[in-house]
Amino acid sequence: MNIIYSPETPAEFAELVRATPRILPIGARTKPGLSSVSPDVALLSTERINGIIEYEPDEFTFTALAGTPIADLAEILREKGQYLPFDPFLVSAGATLGGTVASGLSGPGRLRFGGIRDFILGIRFVDGSGRLLRLGGKVVKNAAGFDLPKFFTGSLGRFGALVELTFKVFPRSPGRLTLRLPVSDIDSAVRIFVAAANSRWEPDALDLLPSGDAVALRIAGPQEALPRIAAEILGRWPGEILEGEAADLLWSGLREFSWADPAGILAKIALTPRAVPALVGAARRLDGKVHVSSGGNVAFASLPPGANLADLGLQALTLRGSPLLWNLARPVSAISLAVKAALDPNNRFPSLNT
Amino acid sequence: MSSPAIISGRDSPWLRCLENALPADRLLWRPEQLSAYESDGLTAYRATPLAIAVPETATEVVALVRACRSGNIPFVARGSGTSLSGGSLPVCNGIVIALNRLNRILSIDPDHRIAVVEPGVINASVTTAAAPYGLHYAPDPSSQSICTIGGNVAFNSGGAHCLKYGMTSNHVLGLKVVLATGEIVEWGSASREQLGPDWCGLFTGNEGLFGIALEVTLQLLPRAETYHTVLAGYRTLEQAGDAVSSIVASGLLPGAIEIMDALALEAAKAAVHADYPPGCEAVLIVELEGARESVAVDREQLDRIIASSGPIEARPARNAAERLAIWKGRKSAFSAVGRLSPDFIVQDGVVPRRRLGEALRRIGEMSREAGLRCANVFHAGDGNLHPLILYNGCNPGELARAEALAGRILRMCVEMGGSITGEHGIGVEKRDFLSDMFGADEIECMQRIRAAFDPLGIANPGKMFPSGEAQALAQRGLHPLEKAGIVFRE
Numbered sequence: 088m089n090i091i092y093s094p095e096t097p098a099e100f101a102e103l104v105r106a107t108p109r110i111l112p113i114g115a116r117t118k119p120g121l122s123s124v125s126p127d128v129a130l131l132s133t134e135r136i137n138g139i140i141e142y143e144p145d146e147f148t149f150t151a152l153a154g155t156p157i158a159d160l161a162e163i164l165r166e167k168g169q170y171l172p173f174d175p176f177l178v179s180a181g182a183t184l185g186g187t188v189a190s191g192l193s194g195p196g197r198l199r200f201g202g203i204r205d206f207i208l209g210i211r212f213v214d215g216s217g218r219l220l221r222l223g224g225k226v227v228k229n230a231a232g233f234d235l236p237k238f239f240t241g242s243l244g245r246f247g248a249l250v251e252l253t254f255k256v257f258p259r260s261p262g263r264l265t266l267r268l269p270v271s272d273i274d275s276a277v278r279i280f281v282a283a284a285n286s287r288w289e290p291d292a293l294d295l296l297p298s299g300d301a302v303a304l305r306i307a308g309p310q311e312a313l314p315r316i317a318a319e320i321l322g323r324w325p326g327e328i329l330e331g332e333a334a335d336l337l338w339s340g341l342r343e344f345s346w347a348d349p350a351g352i353l354a355k356i357a358l359t360p361r362a363v364p365a366l367v368g369a370a371r372r373l374d375g376k377v378h379v380s381s382g383g384n385v386a387f388a389s390l391p392p393g394a395n396l397a398d399l400g401l402q403a404l405t406l407r408g409s410p411l412l413w414n415l416a417r418p419v420s421a422i423s424l425a426v427k428a429a430l431d432p433n434n435r436f437p438s439l440n441t
Numbered sequence: 442m443s444s445p446a447i448i449s450g451r452d453s454p455w456l457r458c459l460e461n462a463l464p465a466d467r468l469l470w471r472p473e474q475l476s477a478y479e480s481d482g483l484t485a486y487r488a489t490p491l492a493i494a495v496p497e498t499a500t501e502v503v504a505l506v507r508a509c510r511s512g513n514i515p516f517v518a519r520g521s522g523t524s525l526s527g528g529s530l531p532v533c534n535g536i537v538i539a540l541n542r543l544n545r546i547l548s549i550d551p552d553h554r555i556a557v558v559e560p561g562v563i564n565a566s567v568t569t570a571a572a573p574y575g576l577h578y579a580p581d582p583s584s585q586s587i588c589t590i591g592g593n594v595a596f597n598s599g600g601a602h603c604l605k606y607g608m609t610s611n612h613v614l615g616l617k618v619v620l621a622t623g624e625i626v627e628w629g630s631a632s633r634e635q636l637g638p639d640w641c642g643l644f645t646g647n648e649g650l651f652g653i654a655l656e657v658t659l660q661l662l663p664r665a666e667t668y669h670t671v672l673a674g675y676r677t678l679e680q681a682g683d684a685v686s687s688i689v690a691s692g693l694l695p696g697a698i699e700i701m702d703a704l705a706l707e708a709a710k711a712a713v714h715a716d717y718p719p720g721c722e723a724v725l726i727v728e729l730e731g732a733r734e735s736v737a738v739d740r741e742q743l744d745r746i747i748a749s750s751g752p753i754e755a756r757p758a759r760n761a762a763e764r765l766a767i768w769k770g771r772k773s774a775f776s777a778v779g780r781l782s783p784d785f786i787v788q789d790g791v792v793p794r795r796r797l798g799e800a801l802r803r804i805g806e807m808s809r810e811a812g813l814r815c816a817n818v819f820h821a822g823d824g825n826l827h828p829l830i831l832y833n834g835c836n837p838g839e840l841a842r843a844e845a846l847a848g849r850i851l852r853m854c855v856e857m858g859g860s861i862t863g864e865h866g867i868g869v870e871k872r873d874f875l876s877d878m879f880g881a882d883e884i885e886c887m888q889r890i891r892a893a894f895d896p897l898g899i900a901n902p903g904k905m906f907p908s909g910e911a912q913a914l915a916q917r918g919l920h921p922l923e924k925a926g927i928v929f930r931e
Binding site for chain 1: 551552553554574575576596597599603604605607608610611620622624626630631632633634635636637638639640641642643645646647663666686689690692693694731732733734735737738739791792793794795820823824825858859860861862863864865866867871875878879880882883886887889890891892893894905
């Protein structure tokens with residue numbers, strides 16, 4: 088078992104990094120595969136580094152500590168009619184802001200305005216020398232200095248430990264409408280992805296359900312405008328409008344991965360719409376299921392325990408259920424080693440390949 | 442970091458090593474050839490490089506960078522030279538790598554809505570090429586008809602639509618890059634998602650300190666079906682600022698919210714015969730965009746907010762021509778202000794949006810104290826100021842007063858919790874202000890990262906970091922392209 092430290096302040100957090108030869112920051116471990124490291128690595132929990140530092144609804148920005156649960160943030164934003172447009176995952180499971188950034192996960196809503204990388208503005212983090220550093224900014228527009236906030240998105244805690252984050256948020260459209268469009272095969276789903284993403288409707292989400300038999304298309308905007316847009320979409324492809332609760336269940340099920348085998352492997356794959364049929368085919372041959380999101384730009388595959396992930400054919404990041412972080416070997420560039428050495432000269436944080 | 446060798450003379454070994462990288466006729470070294478590259482959009486600075494290399498292929502760029510590395514020769518990558526922060530100012534003991542001939546759009550995939558382009562492709566050309574498919578490239582710096590994608594990537598360029606659509610970095614999906622070490626890397630892909638750290642995000646905005654982009658994969662967006670653009674004139678800047686607050690608080694998400702002050706209006710009238718409501722001291726431009734059903738509902742709400750904000754007059758654009766006229770006045774405003782004065786400096790600091798009114802008041806006070814005029818055109822939606830300080834370089838001491846005023850404005854932005862640059866970058870112009878925004882540890886961390894990409898310090902030396910090596914001479918007046926009305930400052 089790994090030792091787990093739970094410091095209470097950013098200063099203690101930094102002190103622990105300085106004092107520990109091998110360490111990995113963790114949030115609520117809702118993606119346990121990302122922190123399955125050898126037993127000699129201590130885990131540095133952000134559990135008590137928690138809370139919103141400032142929220143400026145008029146500025147469309149907030150700053151919160153890394154351990155702040157996304158659920159708490161979402162609630163506070165909702166009170167002001169705002170939201171995180173990239174639909175973070177595993178909110179009910181307790182996912183934290185820092186963990187969501189480090190894992191680089193964006194949900195269905197990333198289709199319209201972009202993913203988590205497009206909303207992060209600033210970070211405070213502890214580098215491998217135990218220094219607390221603040222990079223990026225606190226305003227919605229900033230071009231000063233290197234964009235380490237973006238680099239830390241998806242960095243899996245391997246380059247530094249996030250302590251505090253500043254985000255941009257958006258006003259939430261007053262209306263949302265979800266359409267369920269049945270498809271007979273994956274090629275039909277891809278055709279809907281391409282046509283809808285290129286349409287005038289500005290879809291808010293465009294996902295192939297794990298059942299593989301329907302596309303969920305969500306539109307958002309002023310309430311009065313949506314029925315007419317929905318009617319036009321349903322004139323093009325047969326389907327139905329999902330009413331409030333059914334729609335909420337559909338999206339919360341995807342958000343929490345409740346469709347996935349809890350004992351199996353869950354992996355993220357970045358891809359393009361053209362690659363979707365082959366991926367879904369490969370996953371089915373492994374007795375798995377796939378949720379394809381953001382119009383075919385990202386997929387989440389659930390596979391039985393022990394499945395050979397290499398057979399997916401595409402690079403995958405294992406969120407849970409596998410001892411391997413990656414299914415295929417990743418090329419190691421000289422620059423990735425040099426940047427790792429610049430931020431973490433003593434290799435306190437594990438390598439990105441383990 | 443070792444200091445780059447200082448060398449001169451066209452017969453010296455460094456030139457021969459570059460000549461192996463590309464044909465001799467594309468290595469320019471005669472004084473009249475060099476002079477065209479002495480300056481960029483920040484005309485107050487000038488430096489003469491040893492030579493200009495004009496590669497035509499990515500292979501030649503790689504060979505040049507590797508030759509520079511083996512010869513320890515500083516290089517400055519340059520697109521159209523529109524940087525407003527002196528980002529492409531040459532170094533006197535180095536070469537300029539002019540990327541304008543790498544101007545091919547390598548592919549457009551309309552189904553997947555991406556374009557793969559070379560670094561010398563003009564920003565507006567991407568949209569032109571994408572338009573037949575109903576797509577466009579969102580980042581729209583005012584110089585978009587001339588600035589290049591390579592420069593946009595290096596400086597993370599912005600534009601008028603950043604609040605909703607973000608800056609260049611939000612639209613770069615993939616990069617093929619030659620680093621200053623000579624290593625070639627590919628990051629990202631055609632997917633909008635990625636696995637692992639965001640290397641494209643780190644590279645975008647590197648200000649030329651990491652290397653040179655050879656291929657850029659850009660995200661394209663469907664062109665909005667409908668626009669609703671309103672121009673409203675107000676008696677005071679505060680009223681215009683209050684209207685912005687009301688719009689933001691309403692839950693609307695306009696594509697652009699811009700404000701011009703009285704001096705900027707005067708200039709736009711003189712330059713492009715823009716027509717503004719008589720008696721107004723400030724003009725607000727707001728643009729909604731989207732599906733026609735959504736815009737129809739949102740425009741009613743917007744029109745109500747504007748009507749209750751006390752404008753002298755509100756003018757919605759009734760057709761595409763009127764919309765373009767509104768934007769023409771806005772985008773020409775800066776160069777137009779330049780006609781009111783022999784010289785000017787433009788800053789692009791950012792303040793929290795709620796402090797815009799206070800920031801403008803203080804800029805006005807500081808300008809009066811300095812005895813200089815200052816015009817303001819700004820992206821009000823994201824708090825990105827563009828104070829334009831007018832001065833006459835012929836009057837002794839006036840340039841120094843203007844620079845001192847610019848410095849006070851930047852420090853005010855930092856004190857208010859904002860940034861010293863929203864979209865122009867640090868470059869050579871604001872390098873001494875980096876330490877106002879970041880502590881010594883942060884700057885040291887960025888320098889370590891820079892050294893990881895460029896251990897010799899040969900890629901665009903003298904930019905971004907304080908006490909840089911670049912030598913520069915002061916210069917006066919409009920950039921030749923501005924005089925010709927081709928480029929605009931913003």
